[in-house]
Amino acid sequence: MTDFALNARPREENGRRPSRRLRREGLVPAVVYGDGKPARGIALEARELRKLLPDDRAYTHIIALHLPDGTETALIRDIQMHPYKEEVVHMDFLRVHAGERVTLHVPVHLLGEAQCVGLKAGGVLHRAVVELEVEAPVDRLPEAIEVDIRNLQIGESLHLSQLTLPAGVQLLALKHEDDKELVSVHSARIGGEEEGEEATPAS
Structure with a gap:
């Protein structure tokens, strides 16, 4: 069902300051939501995103988000870029399951x-x-x-x-x-x- 995968970790803190700290550590803050479940903050490795995002297929294929407590299957819903750097500052993912339209x-x-x-x-x-x-x-x-x-x-x-x-x-x-x-x-x-x-x- 999935063609792409990213390693992710839970993100407990929200806000600008925690997000800036994550980016300094080479991580990108993100959120995964939908499928009748609560939204969940996660952090992704920037180096993995730099390899994934140039592939146009990533935007229309399911991505497996591997977390310590399990895997979320999702679609990329939104990407926020830095105003003048080629850097992702935040991403939104929509949870999906097999057979869903x-x-x-x-x-x-x-x-x-x-x-x-x-x-x-x-x-x-x-x-x-x-x-x-x-x-x-x-x-x-x-x-x-x-x-x-x-x-x-x-x-x-x-x-x-x-x-x-x-x-x-x-x-x-x-x-x-x-x-x-x-x-x-x-x-x-x-x-x-x-x-x-x-x-x-x-x-």
């Missing part, structure tokens, strides 16, 4: 951009969204939503309802009848204006 934001990956008919004809690509909120069983969360744009021509667009999704995966927007545009190809601009449009004279 959860919602998560996943990135949108475009496929076939180099072969896109409209772009080859001189069109310009417009991406309306870069991520989508999905609902799926925790063991079927997609790493990304893939959108094939190879056959997209100038003046055409793709919407959520045109996607083929993995089994068990639903798009939250479609559940609310919001058929968002994903991507489109427009005519290239000439001299700052669309083809066939006249420039508005300056007043």
Whole structure:
């Protein structure tokens, strides 16, 4: 059920001063909550996070948090970064269990951009969204939503309802009848204006 793991220790104290002390010791304060259980403060090793977080899969896969009294299975819910350093200052984890359906934001990956008919004809690509909120069983969360744009021509667009999704995966927007545009190809601009449009004279 899990693909990633982190070592964790209980965190008894909250607040800025204890958190600063943890960071000086090479630890990152975090909290794990959800699944009908009380929230629990934990501390993670910063060096392990530096290895884990560059892997995009970590954001859509279950992570085993190994504690002295057992293991929590959770998803990353939020990461707070230092304002000007590449350092994690706090993390939130959501407890999950096998078979549970959860919602998560996943990135949108475009496929076939180099072969896109409209772009080859001189069109310009417009991406309306870069991520989508999905609902799926925790063991079927997609790493990304893939959108094939190879056959997209100038003046055409793709919407959520045109996607083929993995089994068990639903798009939250479609559940609310919001058929968002994903991507489109427009005519290239000439001299700052669309083809066939006249420039508005300056007043």
